[in-house]
Amino acid sequence: MTIAHVTVVGLGLIGSSIARAVKARMPSVVVTGHDASPDVRQQARDLRLCDTIADDAAAAVAGADLVILAVPVGRMADAANAIAPGLKADAIISDVGSSKSSVADALAKALPDHVVIPAHPVAGTENSGPAAGFATLFEGRWCIVTPGVEAPEDAVAALTGFWEALGAKVDLMDAAHHDMVLAVTSHLPHLIAYTIVGTASELEEVTESEVIKYSAGGFRDFTRIAASDPVMWRDVFLANRDAVLATLQRFNEDLTVLQQAIRRGDADKLEDWFTRTRAIRRSIIAEGQDDPAPDFGRKH
Amino acid sequence: MTIAHVTVVGLGLIGSSIARAVKARMPSVVVTGHDASPDVRQQARDLRLCDTIADDAAAAVAGADLVILAVPVGRMADAANAIAPGLKADAIISDVGSSKSSVADALAKALPDHVVIPAHPVAGTENSGPAAGFATLFEGRWCIVTPGVEAPEDAVAALTGFWEALGAKVDLMDAAHHDMVLAVTSHLPHLIAYTIVGTASELEEVTESEVIKYSAGGFRDFTRIAASDPVMWRDVFLANRDAVLATLQRFNEDLTVLQQAIRRGDADKLEDWFTRTRAIRRSIIAEGQDDPAPDFGRKH
Numbered sequence A, B: 001m002t003i004a005h006v007t008v009v010g011l012g013l014i015g016s017s018i019a020r021a022v023k024a025r026m027p028s029v030v031v032t033g034h035d036a037s038p039d040v041r042q043q044a045r046d047l048r049l050c051d052t053i054a055d056d057a058a059a060a061v062a063g064a065d066l067v068i069l070a071v072p073v074g075r076m077a078d079a080a081n082a083i084a085p086g087l088k089a090d091a092i093i094s095d096v097g098s099s100k101s102s103v104a105d106a107l108a109k110a111l112p113d114h115v116v117i118p119a120h121p122v123a124g125t126e127n128s129g130p131a132a133g134f135a136t137l138f139e140g141r142w143c144i145v146t147p148g149v150e151a152p153e154d155a156v157a158a159l160t161g162f163w164e165a166l167g168a169k170v171d172l173m174d175a176a177h178h179d180m181v182l183a184v185t186s187h188l189p190h191l192i193a194y195t196i197v198g199t200a201s202e203l204e205e206v207t208e209s210e211v212i213k214y215s216a217g218g219f220r221d222f223t224r225i226a227a228s229d230p231v232m233w234r235d236v237f238l239a240n241r242d243a244v245l246a247t248l249q250r251f252n253e254d255l256t257v258l259q260q261a262i263r264r265g266d267a268d269k270l271e272d273w274f275t276r277t278r279a280i281r282r283s284i285i286a287e288g289q290d291d292p293a294p295d296f297g298r299k300h
Helices: A013-025 A038-047 A073-086 A101-110 A153-165 A175-200 A208-213 A219-225 A230-239 A241-264 A267-286 B013-025 B038-047 B073-086 B101-110 B153-165 B175-200 B208-213 B220-225 B230-239 B241-264 B267-286
Strands: A005-009 A030-034 A066-069 A092-095 A119-121 A142-145 A169-172 B005-009 B030-034 B066-069 B092-095 B119-121 B142-145 B169-172
Touching (some): A005 A073, A030 A038, A066 A073, A073 A092, A073 A101, A073 A230, A092 A101, A119 A153, A142 A153, A142 A175, A175 A219, A175 A230, A175 B175, A208 B175, A219 B175, A219 B220, A241 B241, A267 B175, A267 B208, A267 B230, B013 B038, B030 B038, B073 B101, B073 B230, B092 B101, B092 B119, B092 B153, B142 B153, B153 B169, B175 B230, B175 B241, B241 B267
Parallel strands (some): A066 A092, B005 B066
Antiparallel strands (some): A119 A142
């Protein structure tokens, strides 16, 4: 299967980065874009993100070999219904959502006669909107593809090849396992970051101004992901509720253990724990998944 | 009061950065260094961090106008006892510890006849040891000075001027308030980061290899501060136990509220919360306390 025409529905950080990356790395591929927001469509036109920006979702997918839905996971069903009348019979429909079981169900229900292959590029920044994207966002990052059992092999291979052409590394995974893995590596961290930033901003004893001034002691690291798109993240937690709550339970157990160690003055337990966690970062850097420079490479 | 000779005791990340910054910004000031570890002293000599590296703590402080103890907060009393025989009568003794009430008590007890002015530069990276330091670490960061009521004004002014000369901004604060502010902005974030990195590495359902591969979804942000020095942080939690446990209690309350919102599917509560936390990061960037580039300025 050859992908000669891609349509991206939803032109925020991820969708606009896909459009830019296709234009940068696959200049012969036609890129059509659509967004439900007239304002975003206008920004996308001004930024020249795509060959064409279509005002209508069904018109946007006409002739597309691959359609990627890059909308919040709570809007996948609506987006799929909107494109359905315009799809080619053999088009591949994929997405970029951060939860996969619920999206797979929603897309299968909305598009029962089409080839649907959910996917999730594990990449992003804290910024949102069409201006925030960039062509190199996916380079060296993993894209997890979660084909159902009925997905045609050549379509899976075409989607895999597409993401590799954008610079990503591809893993195939069961949707349920994806949701557990991402609950740990992405959803729980976001939930914790959102929580602590909220906690810090509402203490009586410490002013918000003090929290901001002295944030270089560690707090600022949490504020980056707590600045991510609120609607996207609201939807992720609701769509992946069970896996998020299961990992949160484990986190709470561990936090209680450390809380007790502090209360009891158990120095050995604390030092052992803190020594163990140190090794993980080295592995992440060795795997090329973070910047080896101190402080994430922040300027000093 | 003129500070013509500084001795730094403890030549890890912070101590070695002070030595470098003094040499870079105050070339006429003599810098003597000492570390309890022979290996660290040798590294410091190889790196030419100081004018002199003394093998003996009391000898190191001979003639010093300002002595800065840059050791883990649990070792402050031992360090103060070790330097006591060598101190000039009018020397100022300060430190860089992350908790201030317990350090103030320990230093006052060990050095009852000297001018002790605790301080805490809110700066650092996840790296440790004499090779990890750099001269610009304190530029634009806050240094919190917590003088007791009996501290002579000219000595406070001299210490304040010293930190300003290193590029820091100085705030004066009560030690107990410092401990509450830092519990929120630094100690709780470290505790949470240590917890979640430990949790993620011990799940049965998700392998450590998967956690590492897909860490760009958010988890990697927590691994930086969870790679900080284990002994330093063990001591911080024990020294600032009450404030840490108090803020942890507040965090746990907020986390329970969000957990319940997810379980109940309360979309509005989640979106409201996530929208509110977004603003804090903008303020931190506006205050110059973090890099405005996406992803902390990581290379893409």
